[in-house]
Amino acid sequence: MRTLNSCPACGCAEFSVVVKLDGDNRQRFIDFDTRKYGGAFATWETRVPPIILACSGCGHCWYKNQPDEEELSSMYASGRPLLDHSADDFREPDAHMISEMRRLRSMVGREDKPALLDYGSGFGRWARAAVIAGFKVTAYEPSSSRGSEDKKTAFEIVHDLSQIAGKTFDAVNIEQVLEHVPEPVDILKSIGAYCSENTIVRITVPNILRPPEGKNIWRVWPYDGVRVHSMVPFEHLHGFTPLSLKKVVERAQLRSVSNSALWRFYPVLKLRNILGRIYPRLGQTMFFAQKE
Template sequence: MKKDSLSLKDYFKTQEVFQLKWKESWQCYETFPKPDVKEISKYYDSKNYISHQKEAKIFKDKVYNWVRNHMLNTKTKWIKNEVGTSVNLLDFGCGVGEFVKRANQNGLIAEGIEPNYEARQIGLKNKQNIYADLSDIDNKRFDVVTLWHVLEHLHEPDLFLKEIRNYLNKKGKLIIAVPNFESYDAKYYNQYWAAYDVPRHLYHFSKKSISILAEQNGFKINKTYPLKFDSYYVSMLSEKYKTGKIRFQWIWNGFLSNCKARKNKEWSSLVFVLDLV
């Protein structure tokens, strides 16, 4: 039985308090009050927003960048396993285009969508094809569309799933990575769990909620992959939010979360490979 509401702060930027309310139809949590499209940008306006970091100057960020580099290669391997090489790929919410660049380096034909102007300009300077919106792509279909920790940021994820069908080939695949509120680290840290990341994360998913959203919008889950490093990074931030400092307890909690996930498959973050129905 899920809680009807959970109160938590925007620990990353504003310290404002938000509520997570249970959305029965999707079996997920929803953030309230939900900033509208025009005002949400102020919650991303920070030099420390990790998705747009260009240079690592401290040890924590160097470790993060090493893991990120490893995962960029891992993600392209997953895609090759699913669809092979020399396929057209669209990375939605691509940030500065790091995955787009790596995918192109590894034999895929990749482009990106990034609404954030500053991040998009960095990607363009790195000579990657990155557009501001889906409407900028004319009559083009892709073999793969990826959303790496993006779906939880969308105001209307169901409408997005309906729309993105028009950009996939008949045998195309939609690959979605999201945090999982059923993981051990989510339950341990509760309102301090960093992957809630309100109000930037507008919805909060589990395997069940992604399955429901997929089925309601013409997809089915074909396969799942774990993002094993996420439990450590999220636990590190969560420990800071909970105690005010980064204690080494986060290492144990990240490890314990993965150990439990080996049995129940409830990893801190999950990657879903969706097929068109």
């Protein structure tokens, strides 16, 4: 177990406790563990006490106590989905994903087939969307039980980063990955190795200021009996705000793409992030970055 006593996004050492296990949320933790992991993590309540902190500077939320990598791997390996998905629906990209990847393809702006790395590709939905949008796709998924079940994939799947050592890509897609990793700054820094100075890195994370649970977010934590919570223990180790995502990108020695590119390809994102300086809930947790 590791204990994080400063903000993993901006480094600030001032924070408050948002929620921890006590009273009736304890039973919801046990219910979640039973449904999702067959009760395998009941002892984590005392071994890795679930406590969520919030940064006074950037609003980032995080689990103070975090399982180590081995514990996280065994947790993911033993989990089962809370909601049923049709296997085919689960694998096919939807229209939004395809349009997002087409927009990224336009932003990259090359005539030939640009190379995209989908980092943390899961079951490969975004990788498929990127193929449809005209990218030559490499999907990196650390879990070998994911992404490889379909032998007909139109993209390359790697389960070990040594397989792409020394390669650079025209675009990197990091879709809803950073909330899962203990050290998001370190992960982003390491991705710099696959980037040239022109590579565009698209990063998205869930926005803790606009959670599906609304204002009940901490009242129903860690499990409302149906859905995966925005700060589900210990899968979502981080709850990002637009500002905390920006801080993580900056500390990883990346910078935003030019204003002109954002206005041209993502005018709504640009506008919302300007308004978000006054009304933080309007900002979006999506970032387009390049190497410094």
